[in-house]
Structures are given as structure tokens and as C-alpha cells.
Amino acid sequence: MKVSKLLVGIPLLSVLIAGLSCAQEPAAPEKVIVSRLAGSWYAPDAATLKSEISSYLAEAQAPAVADICAMIVPHAGYRFSGRVAACGYKLLQGRSYQRVVVLGPSHSVYLPGVASVPDAAAYQTPLGRIEVDQAFIAKLLKSSRFTQSPQASDGEHSVEIQLPFLQTVLPGVRVVPIVIGQLDEAAARDIAGALAPLVDGRSLVVASSDFTHYGPNYQYVPFSSDVPGSLSKLDMGAYAFIEKIDATGFADYCLRTGATICGRDGIRVLLHLLPSGTRATLLKYDKSGRIVGDYENSVSYLCAAFSAKWPPVAAKPAGPEPEKKTGPALSGQDRSALLKLARAALTHYFEHKKAPQPEQLGISVTPGMKNIMGAFVTLQENGQLRGCIGEILPRRPVYEAVIKRAIDAAVHDSRFSPVKAQEVANLVIEISALTPPHPVGSYRDIVLGKHGIVLTKGRAGAVFLPQVAPEQHWTIEETLNNLSSKAGLPTDAWKEGASFQVFEAEVFHEGKP
Numbered sequence: 001m002k003v004s005k006l007l008v009g010i011p012l013l014s015v016l017i018a019g020l021s022c023a024q025e026p027a028a029p030e031k032v033i034v035s036r037l038a039g040s041w042y043a044p045d046a047a048t049l050k051s052e053i054s055s056y057l058a059e060a061q062a063p064a065v066a067d068i069c070a071m072i073v074p075h076a077g078y079r080f081s082g083r084v085a086a087c088g089y090k091l092l093q094g095r096s097y098q099r100v101v102v103l104g105p106s107h108s109v110y111l112p113g114v115a116s117v118p119d120a121a122a123y124q125t126p127l128g129r130i131e132v133d134q135a136f137i138a139k140l141l142k143s144s145r146f147t148q149s150p151q152a153s154d155g156e157h158s159v160e161i162q163l164p165f166l167q168t169v170l171p172g173v174r175v176v177p178i179v180i181g182q183l184d185e186a187a188a189r190d191i192a193g194a195l196a197p198l199v200d201g202r203s204l205v206v207a208s209s210d211f212t213h214y215g216p217n218y219q220y221v222p223f224s225s226d227v228p229g230s231l232s233k234l235d236m237g238a239y240a241f242i243e244k245i246d247a248t249g250f251a252d253y254c255l256r257t258g259a260t261i262c263g264r265d266g267i268r269v270l271l272h273l274l275p276s277g278t279r280a281t282l283l284k285y286d287k288s289g290r291i292v293g294d295y296e297n298s299v300s301y302l303c304a305a306f307s308a309k310w311p312p313v314a315a316k317p318a319g320p321e322p323e324k325k326t327g328p329a330l331s332g333q334d335r336s337a338l339l340k341l342a343r344a345a346l347t348h349y350f351e352h353k354k355a356p357q358p359e360q361l362g363i364s365v366t367p368g369m370k371n372i373m374g375a376f377v378t379l380q381e382n383g384q385l386r387g388c389i390g391e392i393l394p395r396r397p398v399y400e401a402v403i404k405r406a407i408d409a410a411v412h413d414s415r416f417s418p419v420k421a422q423e424v425a426n427l428v429i430e431i432s433a434l435t436p437p438h439p440v441g442s443y444r445d446i447v448l449g450k451h452g453i454v455l456t457k458g459r460a461g462a463v464f465l466p467q468v469a470p471e472q473h474w475t476i477e478e479t480l481n482n483l484s485s486k487a488g489l490p491t492d493a494w495k496e497g498a499s500f501q502v503f504e505a506e507v508f509h510e511g512k513p
Helices: 012-017 046-059 078-092 134-140 163-169 185-195 227-243 247-257 264-273 288-292 332-352 398-411 421-426 468-472 476-486
Strands: 032-034 068-073 099-105 122-125 128-131 174-180 203-208 279-287 298-307 374-381 384-391 427-434 438-440 452-457 460-464 499-503 505-509
Touching: 046 078, 046 163, 068 078, 068 264, 078 163, 078 279, 078 288, 078 298, 099 264, 122 163, 128 163, 128 174, 134 174, 174 264, 185 247, 185 264, 203 264, 227 247, 227 279, 227 288, 227 298, 247 264, 279 288, 288 298, 332 398, 332 421, 332 427, 332 505, 374 398, 384 398, 384 427, 398 427, 421 427, 452 476, 460 476, 468 476
Parallel strands: 032 122, 068 203, 099 174, 099 203
Antiparallel strands: 068 298, 122 128, 279 298, 374 384, 374 427, 427 505, 438 499, 452 460, 452 499
């Protein structure tokens, strides 16, 4: 019998004395995420999938590796990467882990500076149910670097592709699926810091990543001769930093070469997390170009194991949140030099049809210009916007971002026809140097004029710089209506199911030409 609504507010003892049942309403059914990869990424039914995985494990050859605490494993369809992945998973057979933490990149949702964990009790694959370690996830959510985005966590193949292998070699293990967003150095360290006090000797960490995506389909063609050899050299150059457990060197290498390693931010988190003295072992490397006999478009796959023992949890307390810097990051001299650099870069580009190096422009790079910052470059002509492109996440020195984004704003802003060489003298250049974005709980936390805004809903997202709303004299509602429209969403889409991140900007510009 249900307690009558008329009894609401009556002390529980009175209800019991009255002889009424105190049974609660039935609990809501627990959420189970059903993987959508069966039939496309791997075999559609349990029997065929078991046979497929068993065959990969049977033929896998890898050196013996003791004390495996972590691995890097690819996440393409099993036809392409299954044999590479099996070389790692074969080493796990007969071992005992309580949980596997999977770090997979987000392929469909923009998550700047954060990672998403599922609000679910389990995943379901053709091989059955695999439980989520909900207690572990609850602890992660105490960090501002973790969120729960169903659009990011439900259906992310970089995580789900690992589950049937785990169900086969580690039956009964729990998983902690983490979808990694787009991270700067501070975010990568913070996420590793949140994981460190939770990962123990019963934990395995798997960084899910394919390596270089080469070819016109991926808009990455840095070489056209000896493609197989060049790809191996590029990928092994990245692995050299992984082998040294050098997160900073690995990030710099990816930035310098443009290497399209989709799980690079998860790998960075792993490298920051690994204990001192960890040894890396390369287990297998292959390319889809070799598998299909065509290198016009090719994806590389690499599997590596890491040997170490996680320190006892008590020995790795969570560190404090990094102190936030106050005051301007750029001096007046820095700002003036960056504006000169942007204009010189545009002039050089139109004369030589390629981006310059700073030393070619005769402008000295000040220490402040080497700060790692996101930046937008805005071009105006006769008081009208002529182009604006930038990068929110701080991932390189601000002077490098300004050179690249000044040229992009001039010739790659799809809203406008490309700037012509004769127009450069008439442009007014404005630079916005950005602080790292961080999530806020509600749009009510946004301060117009102070905060730039990143709106994300599902796979859609858009950004406004801090100066946009004041320049347009918009209220917060008008700002978010226009930001939703910019993202291709209905104007009121921000009111429900959207998430927000904010950042601040140092804005400076030239005088009128």
C-alpha cells in the first residue's frame, strides 16, 4: 500500500503506528548503455564475436611483460586493428584486475578542458553485460575536470571497442570509461591528478588511441613519397617520447609535426599518471594501408604495455587545485609586438603564399609572447568584420597562435571571401589572448563583458568572445539565443541540456590605419 499524499509531513512514527506500509516507490531502472558497434566495428552476434576475438588472441605474438599497469591500444574496427590490440590483451589473460580505466578521445562532442564519465550502471555488448565502477566515477566527479555528458559518453567507439576484448580476457572486471575532451597542459595534469589517488594495484589503465591518420580523407598529407616509410618514421618519432614517459615532449612533437594521433590527449594524461621508473614495451605496430594494400588514406595502429606498480593509494593524496594566475599575462610591449607580428605575418603570406617563421619577420619574441595561450585574431575593414578565427585551448606559444590565426582569419573564414593583398593596408587587427576555459554549472554563472562563452549541446557548439555581447548591447538571454543560432541550433536550445564553459581575454587592437 502506498502512503497517501495526505500523510506528507506526518512524522514517520505516526505512519508506522497507523499500520501503513513504508515501502518506497519502485526504484527507477538502472541505465545500461547498449553498444552500437556490433555488426559494423565487429561481429554482430556472440558466437561469431567470440570466434573473431579468439582467433586474434591465438595468433598474437608479444614479448612477456611483467607488472603491466597500463597499455596503449588502438580503437578501429577489429578488421583493421584487432590483431594489434590482441597483442596487448593476450598479455592480460590470467591476470587479476578489479577495474580497467579506459581513456578514449571524444570523436563527436566538443569537451574543452574536461572529460566525461557515463551516468550508467553497465554497458551491454553481444558478449553480455560489463559493469561500470560507479563508486570510482563518483569520486572522479568531485573534480571540476570531470562531467557527465550523455552525448559524449553514449556511443563513443574509442571506449566501447575495448569492451569485448576486456570481457574475453578479464571476465567480471569493472570498467571506468572516460571520454577525454580537448586538453591543454593544465587540464591533462589535473585529470591525471584526479585519477592518481584512485588508481591502485588492482587497476589497469588503457589509453585508447589510433596513431597517424594520413591522406586527403583526413586532410593530412605532409609527404607523398615513400608513404609507408614516412608514416613509420612519424609514428615512431611520437613513440620515442612515449617510451621515455615524456608527456611534454610528446605533446610538443604532435604540435610540431601535426601528427594526427586522435587519442593524444588521453596518452598525455596517462604519461602524467604513470609512476616514476615505468618501462614501456612496444608490442605491435601496423597500418591500414598495408592491410588493404592502398596508402592513399591510411591509419596507423600501435600497442604498447607499461610495466610498473601503482603506489599505494594512501601514498598518492590528491594535490590542491593549481593556483590561478591573476593580473595580465601580457605587457604593453608584448601586445604591441604581437600586433606587429600579426600584420607582418599577413604581409609575408601574401608575398610568399606561405606562413612565415618569426625570425623571417624581424620581430623579436619577448618572454611574454612565449606564454602558452589560446588566441583569436579579428580583422576589421571600414568598421566591418572581415574575418575572425582562433583557438580556445592554450596549446602553443601565443606568438605562434597569432601568426597562424591571423592568416586563417584573412583567408579561411568561410563567412567571408578571402582577403586580397591590396586590402591588408586597410585592415585593423585585434587580438584576444585567452585564459583556459573552465566549466560553469549554469548560464547564470556567466558574467557578460568578462566571460567568453563556449556553448555545447550534443554535437553542436559555438563560441563568443567576451567583447561580443557588450558590443551588441545584448542581455544574457539575447547572447545565448544568438550563440545557439551560431551553433546551428534553435534559438532557445540553450535553455535545456546545454553545457557552458567560460574564459577571459586580454583584448588589444591597432589604431585605425
